[in-house]
Amino acid sequence: MADPIVYVEQRIAAAFAKVAGAKADGIDTAVRSSDRADAQVNGSIALAKAMGLTPRDVATKVLEVADLKDICSDAQVAGPGFINLTFQNEFLARELMSSSASEKLGVRNATKPRKIVIDYSAPNVAKEMHVGHLRSTVIGDALVRMLMFVGNTVVRENHVGDWGTPFGMLIEHLVDLGETHAANELSVGDLDSFYRSARKKFDESEQFQARARARVVLLQGGDAETLRLWKLLVAESTRYFQMIYRTLGVLLEDTDIMGESAYNNLLPQVVERLGKLKMLTTSDGAEVVFAEGFVNRENQPLPLIIRKTDGGYNYATSDLACVIDRVERLNADLLLYVVGAPQAQHLQMVAAVSKQAGWLNSSREMVHVSFGNVLGADKKMLKTRSGETVKLDALLTESVERAAAAVAEKNPELSDVAKAKIARTVGIGAVKYADLSTDRIKDYTFDWDRMLSFDGNTAPYLQYAHARICSIFRRANVERASVRSFEPVISHTAERELAMRVLQFDSALWDTIDKYSPHRLCTYLYELATSFSSFYEQCPVLKAETDAERTSRLMLCDLTARVMQAGLNVLGIEAPEQM
RNA sequence: GCGCUCGUAGCUUAAUGGAUAGAGCAUCUGACUACGGAUCAGAAGGUUGGCGGUUCAAGUCCGUCCGAGCGCGCCA
Numbered sequence: 001m002a003d004p005i006v007y008v009e010q011r012i013a014a015a016f017a018k019v020a021g022a023k024a025d026g027i028d029t030a031v032r033s034s035d036r037a038d039a040q041v042n043g044s045i046a047l048a049k050a051m052g053l054t055p056r057d058v059a060t061k062v063l064e065v066a067d068l069k070d071i072c073s074d075a076q077v078a079g080p081g082f083i084n085l086t087f088q089n090e091f092l093a094r095e096l097m098s099s100s101a102s103e104k105l106g107v108r109n110a111t112k113p114r115k116i117v118i119d120y121s122a123p124n125v126a127k128e129m130h131v132g133h134l135r136s137t138v139i140g141d142a143l144v145r146m147l148m149f150v151g152n153t154v155v156r157e158n159h160v161g162d163w164g165t166p167f168g169m170l171i172e173h174l175v176d177l178g179e180t181h182a183a184n185e186l187s188v189g190d191l192d193s194f195y196r197s198a199r200k201k202f203d204e205s206e207q208f209q210a211r212a213r214a215r216v217v218l219l220q221g222g223d224a225e226t227l228r229l230w231k232l233l234v235a236e237s238t239r240y241f242q243m244i245y246r247t248l249g250v251l252l253e254d255t256d257i258m259g260e261s262a263y264n265n266l267l268p269q270v271v272e273r274l275g276k277l278k279m280l281t282t283s284d285g286a287e288v289v290f291a292e293g294f295v296n297r298e299n300q301p302l303p304l305i306i307r308k309t310d311g312g313y314n315y316a317t318s319d320l321a322c323v324i325d326r327v328e329r330l331n332a333d334l335l336l337y338v339v340g341a342p343q344a345q346h347l348q349m350v351a352a353v354s355k356q357a358g359w360l361n362s363s364r365e366m367v368h369v370s371f372g373n374v375l376g377a378d379k380k381m382l383k384t385r386s387g388e389t390v391k392l393d394a395l396l397t398e399s400v401e402r403a404a405a406a407v408a409e410k411n412p413e414l415s416d417v418a419k420a421k422i423a424r425t426v427g428i429g430a431v432k433y434a435d436l437s438t439d440r441i442k443d444y445t446f447d448w449d450r451m452l453s454f455d456g457n458t459a460p461y462l463q464y465a466h467a468r469i470c471s472i473f474r475r476a477n478v479e480r481a482s483v484r485s486f487e488p489v490i491s492h493t494a495e496r497e498l499a500m501r502v503l504q505f506d507s508a509l510w511d512t513i514d515k516y517s518p519h520r521l522c523t524y525l526y527e528l529a530t531s532f533s534s535f536y537e538q539c540p541v542l543k544a545e546t547d548a549e550r551t552s553r554l555m556l557c558d559l560t561a562r563v564m565q566a567g568l569n570v571l572g573i574e575a576p577e578q579m
Numbered sequence: 580g581c582g583c584u585c586g587u588a589g590c591u592u593a594a595u596g597g598a599u600a601g602a603g604c605a606u607c608u609g610a611c612u613a614c615g616g617a618u619c620a621g622a623a624g625g626u627u628g629g630c631g632g633u634u635c636a637a638g639u640c641c642g643u644c645c646g647a648g649c650g651c652g653c654c655a
Contacts, residue, residue, distance in 0.1 A: 030595075042597055045635060055635080079598055080635070124655085164655060260655080286653055295581065296651055308653045315655045342649055344583060372585080373648070380648085410617060426617090438592065442585065443648070450591065454617055456603035457592085464617050472614050511595085523593065526602085533618060542614045557614095579617080 002099035002106025003506040004087050005031050005039050008071065012041050012083075015066035019058065023050045037074070037084035038500060045081040055081025089490040092499050099503060100484050100559050105566055107506045109151040116147055117155045117326045120338035121245075121252055124161035125237040125259075126170050128192040129244055129392040131374045131446055132340060138435045138572065139371060140338035141250040142518045146509060146570040155330055158252055159322070160241075162234050162259035164315075168216035171229045172208060173198035179232065186236035192389070220264075220312070234259075247396050249428060250572060258322075266321035267313045271306055273324075277357055285309035291352040294345070304349045316350065323354045327364055335366035336516070341441070344370055369516045372443035379445065390446065396431060402452050403427030403460075407579065414578070422579045426460050427452075429573040433459035436571055437522035457526045459573055462564060465529040468536060469561040470577040473554070476542055480558050488552040494535040498556060501531040505563045509570070518571060525567045532560050 009031040016024045027043050034040035044059035051058060059077040068075050074086035099106035120140020123129045140156075148154050173194070174182045185194055201208045218226040238254060245252045271287065274280045279289050281303070288303030296302040304316045326332045337347055347368045354360040404423035407414070414422070434451040437458075438444065454460040473480055490496050508524035541557060544550035565575040 028595080032595080032597085034598090035601090036598075040597080045597080049635080082598070161655065166654080284652070288652075294651085297580070299581065303652060305653045310653085312653085314653065316653095318655090340649095341584065343655095345650055346655095348583095370584090375648085406617070410615090442592095445591080447591080450604085453604080458603090458617095460617060461603095464615085468615060468618090475614060515595095519593085523602090530602090534620090536614080537611090537619045540613055578615095 002095050002102065003503050004071070004092065004095050004500075005033060005504070006108075006507055007095070008039060008068065008085065008087075011066050011068065012043075012062065015062045016043055016047070018065050019061045020047050020051055023047060031085070033500075033504070034084065036078070038087045039085040041083040041085065042081070044077075044083065048081065059083050087500075089496065092490055092496070092503065093488050095503050096488055096499055096556070096559060097485070099505075100555065100562075104149070105505055105559070105563050106503065107150060107509050113151045113153065114334050115153045115155070115330070115332045116334045116336060117157055117330055117332040118144055118147070118336040118338065119157050119159050119322075120144075120336075121241075121250075122159045122161065122339070123237075123241055125167075126186070126191055126198075126233050127161075127195050127237075128389065129241070130389045131392070131395070134392055134395070134431070135371050135374065135435055135440070135444065136338045136340070137245075137248065137250055137252070138432045139369065139440055139518060140336075141252070141572045142436055142570065143336065143338065143369065143513075143516060144251055145572060146513055146518075146521070149566075149570050150509070150513065155326075155332065156252060156256040157258045157326075158241075158256045160237075160257050160259035162237075163261040163264065163318075165212075165216055167219055167230060167233070168212035168214070169198045169202045169208070170195070170233060171215050171219065171226060172211045173201060174229055174233065176201075179229075183232065183236060186233070187239070191237065191240065192391075234261075244392055244396075247393070247428065248432070249574065260315070260318050263318050263321040263325065266325060267317050270317050270320045270324065271313075274306060274320075274353075274357065279353070279356060280306065289353050289356075291349050291356065293352070294349055302349075304353055316346070319346075319350045320354065320357075320359075323350065323359050323366065327359050333364050335360075335364075336369050337366060338369045338371070341370045341372055344368060367516070369440070371440040375443050375445045396428065398448075399431045399452050400424055400427035403430065403454075406454060406460075411579070418578070422576055425574045425576045426454075426463060426579060429459035429463060429568075430454065432571065432573055433462075433522065436518040437526075439519050440517060457522070459568075460579070462525050462529045462568060463573075463575055463579055465532045466561050466564045466568070466575040467577060467579045469532070469557045469564075472541055472557055476554065478554060480561075483551055483554040483558055486551050486555045488555045489548065490552075491549075492535075492539050494531075494538040495553070495556065498528075498531045498535045498560060501528050502556070502559055502563055505567065509567075521567060521571060525564060525571075528560065528564060528567070532564075 012031055013029045016029045024047065027046050029043035031039050031041050044062060045055040048055040048058050056077050059081045063075055063083055071088055071091040072085050073088045076084050078084045118140055121133060121137040123133050144154050144156055202212055215226060219230055242254060274289060280287050281290060283303055286305050286309045287307035288305050290301045290303050294302040305314055306317050308314060326335050351360065351366050360366060400423050403426040407419050407422050430452055490499055508521055512518060512521040539553060541550060541553040544553055568575045
């Protein structure tokens with residue numbers, strides 16, 4: 001326990017229960033941070049009516065019962081019935097020590113650790129990764145890291161698009177080019193042109209279309225030679241994905257790939273099981289499930305197509321197979337899908353059918369971690385086939401280059417090796433942070449300048465705060481660990497503000513996890529950095545007035561840096577010691 | 580047509596139903612020979628798309644209208 005608000009909340013809740021008894025049930029007695037005091041309680045107003053008292057009377061009683069004298073220097077009923085709390089500096093100091101002593105910096109572990117399968121990134125074989133994949137990859141990876149941080153078991157799954165009708169055309173194109181030539185073309189990372197040429201042939205030549213269709217049949221029938229060619233495509237693409245992932249610094253590995261093809265042999269089983277459950281209906285020649293509450297344009301029930309008229313399966317079948325696999329083989333109790341908002345209805349239908357079939361229930365659920373569309377400067381969807389796609393590796397390269405220019409300007413004395421390393425850390429961090437720091441649900445306007453700007457609420461600003469602290473310790477020639485158990489003395493306002501902020505890491509991270517919204521942690525870290533910068537201006541550390549004050553401030557600096565580093569780390573962003 | 584999402588300062592945005600809507604960018608005014616100026620302090624900038632409702636309290640919930648985007652049977 002380190003967050004004073006979390007701590008006082010328990011006492012307040014108990015006090016409310018004592019004062020109001022059962023009437024307090026369902027009343028929000030949460031304690032929140034406030035700009036009028038350290039914390040604010042506001043359940044009294046809601047309770048007043050039920051108790052036949054004025055809100056201020058309720059608040060006064062609660063305050064009497066809670067008896068917060070040992071931790072609060074001030075506790076007052078204010079306004080219509082709020083309780084404003086001010087914590088004692090000694091209490092904050094104790095909490096800082098508790099946080100400093102804990103490996104997880106005061107963050108509570110999950111009370112019930114879960115097994116969580118998280119589906120993210122999902123690029124397509126033989127296609128370039130673009131900004132849409134950036135969102136899924138970066139958001140998904142941040143969630144993986146924070147869910148693991150609080151003690152969950154997390155399984156990463158990269159649902160790569162490696163199966164289906166386009167592969168007929170891609171394989172035939174590969175055959176036309178010759179394997180060596182095709183491999184060369186694919187290995188230079190120019191996947192889009194490969195895909196486009198195949199597409200062009202497909203659109204222009206009926207003969208090619210026929211070949212492509214025949215090839216799909218061979219592929220799905222397991223023809224050895226076709227599979228060999230298919231694997232060639234997959235292998236080249238996988239190498240390309242891994243290159244991007246390594247550059248991006250995400251956790252995804254080859255072994256996390258569970259492409260559509262991986263579920264191929266489960267597909268007949270899906271049909272069989274749905275059939276046994278009497279959920280299948282034949283409609284227009286296709287085998288479908290009608291999930292309740294979904295209608296089409298004509299207000300007719302909207303089906304989930306399990307088996308097409310031609311006997312083939314499609315992505316709904318494969319997604320259902322996924323659910324079965326994740327629940328039954330992996331024994332997951334939470335399935336997260338970090339997938340764009342346009343898939344919302346599809347995923348709802350998959351969830352509805354899975355529930356109806358009994359694969360999912362209230363303790364095994366799937367959650368769509370949806371994110372907004374990526375828009376161009378014209379505020380229109382960035383389309384994949386328009387040819388105007390921003391390629392991910394080009395984006396990352398440019399970001400690192402811009403960061404390199406900044407490093408060269410600010411720190412010309414650093415070695416070339418150090419400069420290059422910092423440029424990568426800063427450049428990649430900036431891109432990831434730009435993606436993570438706004439509410440994922442909203443549409444996202446792609447903007448080079450904003451993404452690569454190093455001012456304001458950006459990764460470099462947070463990294464800079466961290467680097468400055470490291471610099472203080474370098475100059476002081478003091479081991480970071482040596483100040484960690486020192487009990488700090490809080491006197492200056494800026495010091496106190498920073499202390500309060502540091503202690504909120506726990507609630508900020510949990511708030512982020514509860515909503516699967518990384519931008520909340522970003523906001524917290526930005527505020528932490530702001531508080532530190534302000535402290536840094538106002539409170540000399542190395543030239544503090546006394547040794548005790550100096551050590552106290554060093555302790556606070558160390559803890560701030562550790563929280564910053566841990567916070568950036570769960571976002572998948574590195575915190576350099578110099579920049 | 581039906582459904583989902585979004586609409587906050589010039590721009591980019593934050594805000595569990597809580598008091599005076601909080602930041603950054605841009606603009607303007609200031610600041611150290613103290614630990615890194617990729618900084619800090621301050622000013623100005625808002626009828627939270629409109630109207631109505633629920634509530635002690637609404638940017639937030641409900642209704643309605645306007646605007647934008649996405650989805651809606653065999654592509655994934």
